[in-house]
Amino acid sequence: MFPKDAIPLIISSALVVFVLTVLAGLIGIPLIKKRTAAQPIRHNGPQSHQAKTGTPTFGGLFFLLPLVSLALILPWIRKELSQLSVMVLFVAVFGAIGLADDFVKVNVSRKGLSVKQKTVLIGFASLAAAVYFLWLAPHPPFILMPFSARLVEVTGAWKILYLLVLVPFLFYMSNSVNITDGVDGLLSSLMAIASLGLMAVGILLYSMIPGALAVVTLAASVAAGCLGFLVFNRYPAKIFMGDTGSQALGIAFTLMTLMAGVPYLALITGFVFFFEGFSVVLQVIYFKSTGGKRIFKMSPIHHHFELTGWSETKVVFTFSLVGLLFAALGFFAVSGPLWGGG
Numbered sequence: 230m231f232p233k234d235a236i237p238l239i240i241s242s243a244l245v246v247f248v249l250t251v252l253a254g255l256i257g258i259p260l261i262k263k264r265t266a267a268q269p270i271r272h273n274g275p276q277s278h279q280a281k282t283g284t285p286t287f288g289g290l291f292f293l294l295p296l297v298s299l300a301l302i303l304p305w306i307r308k309e310l311s312q313l314s315v316m317v318l319f320v321a322v323f324g325a326i327g328l329a330d331d332f333v334k335v336n337v338s339r340k341g342l343s344v345k346q347k348t349v350l351i352g353f354a355s356l357a358a359a360v361y362f363l364w365l366a367p368h369p370p371f372i373l374m375p376f377s378a379r380l381v382e383v384t385g386a387w388k389i390l391y392l393l394v395l396v397p398f399l400f401y402m403s404n405s406v407n408i409t410d411g412v413d414g415l416l417s418s419l420m421a422i423a424s425l426g427l428m429a430v431g432i433l434l435y436s437m438i439p440g441a442l443a444v445v446t447l448a449a450s451v452a453a454g455c456l457g458f459l460v461f462n463r464y465p466a467k468i469f470m471g472d473t474g475s476q477a478l479g480i481a482f483t484l485m486t487l488m489a490g491v492p493y494l495a496l497i498t499g500f501v502f503f504f505e506g507f508s509v510v511l512q513v514i515y516f517k518s519t520g521g522k523r524i525f526k527m528s529p530i531h532h533h534f535e536l537t538g539w540s541e542t543k544v545v546f547t548f549s550l551v552g553l554l555f556a557a558l559g560f561f562a563v564s565g566p567l568w569g570g571g
Contacts, residue, residue, distance in 0.1 A: 231435045232442075238307065239446050242299055243453035249295035250457030254288070258461065258468050261285040284466060286331055289474020291461075292454030293324050299450060312366070313443040316484045319358045323403060323480040326350045327472030341472070351476070355399035358480065362395070362487055363388045368439040373490040375562060380437065380490065395492075399483055402495050405506025406479030408529045412541045413466040415531060417459040419501055419552045420478050424452035426498045426556030427485050430563050434489060444489045451481055464541050491563060498559030501552045505529045 262285050300317035303310040326347070334341040342350075363370050363383070370383040370391065383391050410416040428448035435441040458474070461467045470478075482502070486495045496503050512528035525533035531544050539547075 231432050231445075235307070235442055235445075238303075239449050242303065242446055243449040246292065246295045246299060246450045247453040247457040249298075250292045250454050251460055253291035253294065254458070254461045254468070257288075257291055258285065261287055261468070284469055286335065286469045286471035287328070287473055288458060288462065288468040289324060289327065289470040289472075289477060291468075291470075291474075292451075292458050293321065293474065293477055296450060296454060297321055303446065307442070309440075309442045310446060311443075312440045312488060313447050315361065315366075316443065316447055316481065316488065319354070319361075319484060320477045320481045322354050322357075323351070324473055324477035326354065327407070327474070327476035330476075331471040331473050351400055351403060352396070354480075355396050355403070358399055358484065359392050359395040362484075363392055370487075371438070371490045372492065373434065373438070373563065375491075375493050376565070378437075395487075398492065398495070399480065401506060402483040402499065402502065403476055403479035405502045406482060406499075407472060407475040408509065409502055409505045409531070410470060410475040411529060412531050412535070412544050413464040414459055414462050414541075414545050415548060416470065416475055416478065417455045417462050418545055418549045420482065421452045421455040421459070422549060422552045422556050423482060423498050423502070424448040424455070424485075426559055427482070427489065427494065428452065429560050430491060430494065430498075431485075431489055433560070433564055434491075438490050440488045444485050447481065448485055451478065451485075464545070491559075494559045494563070497562055498556050500555040501548055505531065508533075 296317055297320075300314040304314050329350075330341040330347060341347075370388065372381050372383065373379070374381055406416065406420070409419060425448065428445050431441045431445035431448060435445070455478070458470060462470065479502070482499060483492075483495050486492045486498075506529070508525060508530035509528045512523060512525055515522065515524045526536040527533055531548065534544050534547075535541070
């Protein structure tokens with residue numbers, strides 16, 4: 230049974246993140262504009278996006294700073310939330326990598342960090358997160374088997390095998406979430422929906438899994454931060470979150486699925502994120518194997534729909550509906566066996 234005394238703390242945490250994100254936007258956007266920290270627009274992207282030239286970036290800091298502040302305070306209020314602080318630590322690390330990439334794009338080269346540099350940095354950060362999760366966390370790693378109510382602890386040599394899966398998994402999902410941020414308000418909307426879906430899962434699994442309260446609290450706070458940022462990022466966007474925010478949100482979402490013992494929900498609840506990344510992989514493989522032919526007009530997939538004539542608002546609305554559908558599917562994939570006594 231989810232503890233009723235934790236509900237005020239979760240709600241107040243989310244409200245604090247929402248309010249601080251909005252305040253940060255109101256104060257920060259004029260300051261960032263003064264420093265001309267504008268996001269470079271892809272020359273090979275949809276031509277309609279060239280009108281966004283001059284839109285400031287680094288907006289991910291608006292919700293990252295409140296999240297980090299919260300992570301420093303909450304464990305002093307409730308010890309169960311110490312794992313929230315660890316998750317936010319990795320969120321901050323991935324955010325810092327994104328911040329470095331944004332800084333280079335704005336001040337040095339529009340290409341940002343090189344592919345090799347980003348691969349090494351995100352790869353090492355993914356490895357560190359996986360090692361912590363498998364060997365250093367206070368609770369042994371476990372998986373709630375899909376379509377079952379059975380918890381399976383990961384032990385012995387299975388940890389090594391799981392590590393070999395987790396590192397590319399964290400790397401892929403973080404980057405897939407990152408490239409989803411290509412239309413005004415898209416990532417903010419989808420992440421709010423996906424986080425609320427994980428929050429519902431965490432509440433349902435509270436009595437079964439350690440760390441559920443940390444997952445529920447972080448999920449609520451991430452959703453609140455995204456909704457607060459959406460005030461400024463909805464079409465037409467006044468600011469972009471940049472890699473600062475998108476890389477951080479990617480690892481936040483994925484780590485919450487791991488902490489809850491349901492990593493497969495990253496592919497169900499986070500289906501849109503997963504397929505955004507997969508559309509790029511498909512496009513590249515097909516392009517190289519066919520000598521220049523394309524499956525999509527442009528990848529990632531949201532650009533394909535833009536080039537078929539969809540407006541940005543239609544893309545966001547439709548993709549959000551799909552995200553909502555898969556968030557519900559993810560919840561029922563976990564809850565069905567529990568209610569059915571499986």
